[in-house]
Amino acid sequence: MDEGEREKQCFYTCRCYLTDNIFLEDYRLHVRYVTEQQFRADHQQVLRSRGCLTDEHFDEVLQKIAQEVERRQSLNIESAERTAAIRQGYRPLHPHLYHLQESFLAPGFLQIVAYCRSSGADQEGLLGMLQSEAAPRVFGLAVFTRTFCRELLEELEHFERSPAPKGRPNTMNNYGMLLNELGLDEGLTTPLRERYLGPIASLLYPDCGGRCLDSHKAFVVKYDLREDLDLSYHYDNAEVTLNVSLGKDFTGGNLYFGDMKDVPLGDTECSEVEHRVSAGLLHRGQQMHGALPIAAGQRWSLIVWMRASRQRNRRCPMCSQTPSLVRGEGFADGFTDGVGDEEGARNASCVLT
Numbered sequence: 001m002d003e004g005e006r007e008k009q010c011f012y013t014c015r016c017y018l019t020d021n022i023f024l025e026d027y028r029l030h031v032r033y034v035t036e037q038q039f040r041a042d043h044q045q046v047l048r049s050r051g052c053l054t055d056e057h058f059d060e061v062l063q064k065i066a067q068e069v070e071r072r073q074s075l076n077i078e079s080a081e082r083t084a085a086i087r088q089g090y091r092p093l094h095p096h097l098y099h100l101q102e103s104f105l106a107p108g109f110l111q112i113v114a115y116c117r118s119s120g121a122d123q124e125g126l127l128g129m130l131q132s133e134a135a136p137r138v139f140g141l142a143v144f145t146r147t148f149c150r151e152l153l154e155e156l157e158h159f160e161r162s163p164a165p166k167g168r169p170n171t172m173n174n175y176g177m178l179l180n181e182l183g184l185d186e187g188l189t190t191p192l193r194e195r196y197l198g199p200i201a202s203l204l205y206p207d208c209g210g211r212c213l214d215s216h217k218a219f220v221v222k223y224d225l226r227e228d229l230d231l232s233y234h235y236d237n238a239e240v241t242l243n244v245s246l247g248k249d250f251t252g253g254n255l256y257f258g259d260m261k262d263v264p265l266g267d268t269e270c271s272e273v274e275h276r277v278s279a280g281l282l283h284r285g286q287q288m289h290g291a292l293p294i295a296a297g298q299r300w301s302l303i304v305w306m307r308a309s310r311q312r313n314r315r316c317p318m319c320s321q322t323p324s325l326v327r328g329e330g331f332a333d334g335f336t337d338g339v340g341d342e343e344g345a346r347n348a349s350c351v352l353t
């Protein structure tokens with residue numbers, strides 16, 4: 001999609017954003033809240049088994065849910081306010097990072113992308129160029145140079161120290177930042193997805209929307225002994241995810257991957273994956289995964305949740321229903337009104353499952 005088309009495209013969220021996948025950190029549980037009666041019927045038993053035993057505990061849970069729903073309701077306005085404040089008051093440390101250059105990208109990555117763009121490229125040929133699978137359909141590849149990773153981390157720490165307002169990256173991570181608010185989306189993550197990651201995802205994940213990625217949410221997550229230590233088992237609001245380890249020095253913090261989210265937990269075996277600094281990992285967003293606690297140091301990762309509207313317009317990856325659309329800001333949650341999907345799918349031969 002070129003600049004002109006992107007301007008015309010409106011993106012949406014699914015209404016389930018206000019009711020589903022509410023994460024209760026104390027009980028490591030994702031819940032759905034529509035009414036108290038439904039909530040009790042669906043979750044009270046498992047909450048009890050995880051230590052929510054008294055009325056006070058239960059009231060606390062209800063309060064946490066109300067707070068989270070309120071946060072989600074005011075997200076658009078608050079994000080727009082933060083973006084405006086950052087644009088006005090924040091001075092980047094490394095302004096050159098805000099515009100993607102090929103010199104940011106690892107030479108091996110450029111070779112892989114050149115192959116994927118070439119006529120006659122196929123999945124087998126690409127797999128031959130990648131390291132062996134770190135876990136089923138999880139691929140490790142250096143995306144950026146070490147210099148780029150170091151400079152991006154310096155930029156992020158500079159931003160963290162600044163008085164500029166910071167948004168929380170997602171429902172589960174409390175520390176980190178949103179790249180669109182920092183102004184890194186237009187010049188950096190959008191061209192990275194469109195020109196470089198798209199051709200790779202087309203060959204690796206054609207069955208999961210990899211051929212028609214048309215938006216993303218990019219953010220950085222941060223783990224520190226005094227902040228978040230780990231990340232519970234989850235799936236992403238994404239069709240394809242890129243995770244790049246930016247640093248700093250840390251021990252622990254390995255990732256683990258299970259099966260796709262529809263596979264019962266009892267049938268799943270997890271594989272642990274070491275995530276070395278400056279390495280990238282590509283995986284399907286709907287493949288369950290988590291991060292083990294760090295034991296020392298600080299861990300920062302760049303996460304790009306890439307979305308394919310033609311895939312998610314049929315089934316919301318978060319509530320697994322036909323999405324109920326609410327107009328959003330920017331890329332929102334990557335849904336579109338679907339006009340032109342049929343023709344677009346024919347032109348782009350976007351294979352859907």
Ligand SMILES: O=C(O)CCC(=O)C(=O)O
Pocket residue numbers: 170173221231236243255289290291301303
């Ligand atoms: O900590 C990590 O590297 C994983 C983060 C993650 O899975 C996510 O933010 O969706």
Ligand SMILES: [Fe+2]
Pocket residue numbers: 234235236289
């Ligand atoms: Fe994730």
